[in-house]
Amino acid sequence: MNLHVPPPSPRRPLHVRLATPRGFCAGVDRAIQIVERALEKYGAPVFVRHEIVHNRHVVERLKGLGAVFVKELDECPDDRPVVFSAHGVPKSVPATARSREMLFLDATCPLVSKVHVEAERHHAAGRHILLIGHAGHPEVVGTMGQLPPGAITLVETEEDAETVQRPGDAPLAYATQTTLSVDDTAGILAILKRRFPELPDPHKEDICYATTNRQEAVKRLGADCDLVLVVGSKNSSNSARLVEVAMRAGARDARLVDDASQVDWAWFDGVDTLGVTAGASAPEPLIEALIDAVRDRFDATVTEDDGARETVTFKLPRVLTA
Structure with missing residues (x-):
């Protein structure tokens, strides 16, 4: 008996715009390298006070390599290296580490x-x-x-x-x-x-180049996209700001997702143009996986926006490069 099997429904076309720049900045890259190099040089475990950067996937990968994340120094033994996160620490933290004669590495951006x-x-x-x-x-x-x-x-x-x-x-x-x-x-x-008129004129110097560049790129996306997806973790300040900037720029909807598994495909109803970016602590493979998931469901045409090309790099601590 011949059963008629209807052909699969054609996938709906979708234009995907990738923001430039997106993802890792120089400070995040440096901080992650400090943990990786410390593990290579001193072996596991290497302790890290607070999340080295605010991204769940980065933290989990470093845990797999032997990093141990703690909230405070009193959770660290005196005889193992400790890394301070990219966000910076109060002066009391390195002072305590010195008093305990600990080997510490400062990954502050x-x-x-x-x-x-x-x-x-x-x-x-x-x-x-x-x-x-x-x-x-x-x-x-x-x-x-x-x-x-x-x-x-x-x-x-x-x-x-x-x-x-x-x-x-x-x-x-x-x-x-x-x-x-x-x-x-x-x-x-x-x-x-x-x-307070005596304050200096407003300037942007404290807001880092990477934050500024990513927000400018998202403004361009938001003006023309029905939906903007920002790859980043919920505790990442710069990632959360990108969602706000996209909405303010005119996007009909904008969402923060850790990775492709968090996407609700119902968000795509009525979406013809999707914008994709990532916070400064989100790795590029997460963005690539999100694009692959979109391609699995749509006839996606992916284009990359023009934007600032970042060439900033920061040196690693000398103790890790000697």
Whole structure:
């Protein structure tokens, strides 16, 4: 008996635009290399205080190589190396490591270290610092921990900027978390400048080049895409900001996904143009796997946007290259 088997339904066409730049930045690449080189040089285990970068896949891969992630130094033995995460640490952390005669490797992004140096310079000049950032983020904790308690006031929102008070008659300065939304930060700074005219003119130098470049690339996507998928982990500040920037730029929908397994294909109803990018701590293979999953379901045409070409690199600690 001949059964009529209908031909498979043709796959719906879909235009996929890949943002440039996307994924790893120089600071993230350096931090991961520090853990990998430490494991090669000293063997496992190598302890890492906090997640080296905010990406679940990166952390799990390094665990498989022998890295042990801890919250605080008191979980580390004295005789094994410990790496400080890319987000930076309060001054008390390396001070404690030195007092215990531990071998420690600082993977703080050099652009975060630059903010630390600026904060110390302002403090030495007698200025009180207004830090624009998100409470509890490791980078903010690290920056505030560079100075004595009370030397920095955190400003999270435009509402905070309208109400923050100068302590006494202290002159003011400001610094910013490196992974913020460029546009949100500009709004907060405009309010602070209006209230405290002696503040320097708003600038973007504290927000790192990689954050700025990825946000500019997503603005271009959001203006023309029905859906934007941002590959990155939920605790990644720069990844979360990309979702916000895409929506503000005009995308009908934007979602943050750790990887292709988190995609709900119902999001694609009515989607003709998909934008894809990744936060600065997300590896390129996750993006490639997402594109493969899209191709499995759609007749996808993939194009790569023009954007900034990043050539920045940061040196590794000398102890790992000698």
